[in-house]
Amino acid sequence: MLRSCLVVKLTPHFSFFTQCPRPLTCWKFRYGSSCLCNYSSFINMKSIMNKKCSYGFLVDQTSHLSTLSQTATSLTECSEGISSKLSKEARRKAKRKAKRKAEQESPEGILKRKLNECSKGGDMVEALKLYDEARSNGVALDVHHYNVLLYLCSSHASAKIDNNGDENTLNSGLKRGFEIFEQILVDEVSPNEATFTSAARLAAARNDPEMAFELLKRMKSCGIAPKLRSYEPALFGFCKRGDTDKAYEVDADMIASGVMAEEPELSALLKLSVDAKKEDKVYEMLHRLRATVRQVSESTLQIIESWFNSEDAAKVGEKYWDVSMVRKGIVQGGGGWHGQGWLGSGQWKVAKTHVNDTGMCLSCSEKLVSIDIDPKETENFATSLIRLACQREAKANFNHFQKWLQQHGPFDAVVDGANVSLTNTQHFSFLQLNSVVQQLQQLSPSKRLPLVILNISRVNGGPAQKQNNKRLLEYWKKNGALYATPHGSNDDWYWLYAAVSCKSLLVTNDEMRDHLFQLLGSSFFPRWKEKHQVRLSTSNCLIMPPPYSTVIQESANGSWHVPTVSDDDDYETPRQWLCATRSPNMASLRQLFTSTSTSMAA
């Protein structure tokens, strides 16, 4: 396969590149040895310093009977030693500073700064001018210089695809880009991931996805791990061309390299499969979107809609199917899908619709399911939360909270006190907080108070000083329902950990999107949030988690329900769903009925 594509598209640039393995090995050797050298000299220096220090202590420890003057002498020696060590350190610092300054003021350093400015402003013309000048003045360019140049050239060349910019600049981006890429090899500068990715973008801009894919393989063979962006030029190039075999090959390579496709890649593969009438691949892509993306954007929804409305979709599907296998698939998959292939026959009925509060589709009346979270996943998530919290919060404080929670928990609900007291109001309101606490207590099967997390400053100062609020806080404290987080701590770690470890509801209007929550990843956390977060409406009523999962669902009868992404802040506007169903096949219905009766009788 590889050979054949080489034969098809063996460009002069390409062959030059693939036949030049030398610079990489040279660079690796150079880099490796210099690294080792620096590190070993660092180790040696450290051990010498340690020896000197321990020697000083040994003298002190073994000369208990030495006179005061001897001690004084050794102290002087010691302080002299310290001051000489300090001055050595200062000299080293000054030397490093001078070296850095010299680097910055060198022709290479100046070029680097100017190229970075071009990169920020997207000025390829100026960058190429600087490059030509540098070359004629014999300035030695490194991988960073080259990467900036390649990035600018590939960006300009790619803009051609989107019909932006003038033709001359675009063509010159392409031409000069390849020229610079070849120079990298001549100069024996070793490329890195960014170099390969920019080069692959240049190849894609020249409608040469074969070359883009070859560059990717080349990068892998050099031991450089590809990123998702490294795959995009080849994948999108083949998808655009409608070359299914090659696009699926890139996709398989991506999976083998452990690179997870996201919505743009899956959407491109889905469109390719729809256009090529590859129903099995359409099915596979829908399932991959379900498992990784969950809710789709408007553009992906249009592709899905066009599939279900197509004549090809009407032709696919089993007229009769094994109901028990479908059931088994649902149980094994954790619910919400079966993976047994297209079910049913004939034209699909496609509708853009909504789902009501109970999870019923307003178009076909199918009840959407709630997909459980694996308890083991929750446990792992709690463990990683502790690790992250202990890294970022004072460990002793967080450990104290964990112990407190063990003694007083578990709770049915946890309240982000500060957020709830400030939702829909300008001033911190204990009245509002108490109303939420009371609502939650009523909802609790054991009528237990929820856990309120508040910073100590909120518990001691401001409105907390008022008599009524003081009494309220005292009551919560007495009943083990209030935890005051210490000064300088971030409450978020505390309420999130409490809710995760108690497997309880969490009341907050915080959408949990900032840096802290991004640390938690996009695989488990959004699913957890969907099932546990309770929000406060504008009229201060509790909005409970939906009784169904907002994820692409495949029903036992072969219907599909696809939710679109919505603005998280706008949780009071109903989300749009695409419903695709087929009129039930009488034979299958009979089969389903028989099977249900049997299982009921059993």
Ligand SMILES: [Zn+2]
């Ligand atoms: Zn429906």
